[in-house]
Each structure stands twice: as C-alpha cells, then as structure tokens.
Amino acid sequence: xxxxxxxxxxxxxxxxxxxxxxxxxxANFDKAEFRLWIPSGSDRLQAVLVLxxxxxxxxxxxxxxxxxxxxxxxxxxxxxxxxxTDKPHDQSFIEDYVNVSHGSGQALLDTLTALxxxxxxxxxxxxxxxxxxxxxxxxxxxxxxxxxxxxxxxxVVNKGGIYYTALASKAARDVPGLxxxxxxxxxxxxxxxxxxxxxxxxxxxxxxxxxEPGVGHAVxxxxxxxxxxxxxxxxxxxxxxxxxxxxxxxGYIADLKAHTFQRASEAPAQxxxxxxxxxxxxxxxxxxxxxxxxxxx
Numbered sequence: 001x002x003x004x005x006x007x008x009x010x011x012x013x014x015x016x017x018x019x020x021x022x023x024x025x026x027a028n029f030d031k032a033e034f035r036l037w038i039p040s041g042s043d044r045l046q047a048v049l050v051l052x053x054x055x056x057x058x059x060x061x062x063x064x065x066x067x068x069x070x071x072x073x074x075x076x077x078x079x080x081x082x083x084x085t086d087k088p089h090d091q092s093f094i095e096d097y098v099n100v101s102h103g104s105g106q107a108l109l110d111t112l113t114a115l116x117x118x119x120x121x122x123x124x125x126x127x128x129x130x131x132x133x134x135x136x137x138x139x140x141x142x143x144x145x146x147x148x149x150x151x152x153x154x155x156v157v158n159k160g161g162i163y164y165t166a167l168a169s170k171a172a173r174d175v176p177g178l179x180x181x182x183x184x185x186x187x188x189x190x191x192x193x194x195x196x197x198x199x200x201x202x203x204x205x206x207x208x209x210x211x212e213p214g215v216g217h218a219v220x221x222x223x224x225x226x227x228x229x230x231x232x233x234x235x236x237x238x239x240x241x242x243x244x245x246x247x248x249x250x251g252y253i254a255d256l257k258a259h260t261f262q263r264a265s266e267a268p269a270q271x272x273x274x275x276x277x278x279x280x281x282x283x284x285x286x287x288x289x290x291x292x293x294x295x296x297x
Contacts (some may be wrong), residue, residue: 026103052137208275
C-alpha cells in the first residue's frame with residue numbers, strides 16, 4: 001500500500017521554490033553545481049533528499065521530477081540535485097569526484113550551509129541526508145556514507161563500478177542501504193558491488209544487495225524501492241538532535257538465493273548470502289524486485 005501511494009503520486013503537481021548554488025573547482029572535481037528545491041508551505045524540514053546522477057552528468061533537472069517533488073512534500077524534505085564533473089584525466093571511467101573525502105563531499109555540505117539562510121530554512125545547514133543516485137551517483141553515495149555516516153539516514157548504491165572504500169566503519173555499516181546490481185550489467189560492476197555487500201554484511205552492515213533480473217545499466221525499479229526504503233526509515237531514525245540507531249534485530253533477514261525473508265530476531269546468526277531490511281514493507285518490496293514480481297498493492 002505504501003509503495004502504491006508513492007507511485008500514484010507521480011501524477012500530482014507540487015509547487016515549491018528553487019535555489020541554485022555553485023562551488024569553485026576543488027581538489028578532486030572541476031564542476032560542483034547544485035539545485036535546491038523546497039516544497040511550498042514547508043515549516044521546518046526534517047531532512048534533505050540528495051539526488052546524484054551518473055558519471056559527470058548534470059542531475060539538477062531531477063529536482064523538478066514530479067515523483068521526487070511529491071515524495072519530498074509529503075515527508076517534509078528539501079531536494080538537492082547535483083552536478084559533479086572531473087578535471088580532465090586519462091582514465092575517465094574512474095571518477096575522482098566520487099572520492100568525497102577529498103573535497104566533493106564538503107562541496108555538498110558547504111552548499112547546504114550557504115543555501116540555508118537564502119532559503120529561509122536554517123535547519124538545512126545540519127540536516128540529515130537521504131542519498132539516491134545512479135551509477136557514479138551511487139558511488140558518491142557510498143563514499144559519502146563512509147566519510148560522514150553521522151549525516152546519513154539511508155542510502156542507495158546503484159550499479160556503479162568504482163569505489164575507494166572496501167570495509168566501511170561500524171558507523172557506516174549501521175546506516176541502512178540498498179545496493180543494486182543489474183543481472184545484465186557489466187561483470188565488473190556486479191562483482192564489485194556484490195563484494196562490497198558481502199564484506200560489509202559479514203561485519204553486520206544493515207544493507208541489502210538487490211539484484212534486478214533482466215536489467216543492465218539502468219535505473220529500472222531502484223527509484224521506487226529506494227523511495228520506499230527512505231519512507232520507512234525516516235520515522236525510525238529522525239528525531240532529536242542526532243540520528244537514532246536501528247536495532248538490527250528489529251528488521252528482517254533475507255536469503256539472497258532463495259529470495260525469502262524472516263524476522264531478524266528469529267533468523268540464524270549468519271551474514272553469509274543474506275541481506276538486512278528494516279521493515280516488512282521494505283522486505284516485501286525487495287522480494288518483489290529480486291523475483292521480478294509486481295509490488296504489493
């Protein structure tokens with residue numbers, strides 16, 4: 001039912017205010033340009049939804065997508081849609097800007113600080129983040145969680161192939177995440193993301209490897225399941241002066257091969273070939289994606 005409401009909302013029109021901001025070139029990026037969108041009638045915003053596109057792409061138009069605008073309005077979120085580009089270098093498939101601790105991550109945080117007074121929402125300067133992206137956008141998200149886990153509510157990795165961090169910190173592993181792979185994507189991307197998921201799940205990461213059957217290097221259903229994750233985790237983590245931790249036993253453990261799930265409190269103490277999911281709704285959504293079944297209405 002929750003996911004059906006998310007999808008039905010696409011047809012609605014949401015009004016809001018838009019603000020642009022540019023950060024000068026930094027150590028690991030050439031361009032860093034951002035578009036902030038705030039729903040009309042917002043009092044205090046509870047978080048920022050960050051949208052990051054694929055390699056060297058301009059994601060700023062994503063701030064105007066009806067799906068995300070409606071989602072933001074219903075959950076009292078600002079949207080920040082990003083454009084990052086690399087400085088010219090020989091191996092263009094290796095994005096330097098996704099190595100966020102070298103400057104690009106700070107560019108995002110500085111933008112929130114700069115736009116907080118301009119938008120009339122001082123809370124943006126320290127607001128927690130929901131990170132969604134595609135390809136290199138998901139790489140950026142992963143590295144941002146590794147760098148500043150205390151700022152991230154939940155995140156999505158989405159079929160990207162270049163990462164700078166292998167084993168993330170305990171704090172980063174405690175941030176709920178979906179790691180998407182496409183069955184027909186490049187073997188290198190599948191292997192890389194599967195390895196990150198396996199390594200960090202062994203350390204108890206609250207993450208779920210999510211394979212999309214028949215999908216190559218495409219968004220496919222990652223947007224819809226990502227939005228469901230965000231909607232479910234927001235009330236579990238936001239409240240007070242810092243993000244609330246989630247008890248791993250309160251979630252669900254899924255079997256990556258059988259595509260089944262059970263309550264974490266009743267599951268064997270094993271992390272091999274498993275995924276962690278925060279709520280029953282997300283577990284059902286995950287199962288629908290990995291079995292190529294319709295979402296439950």
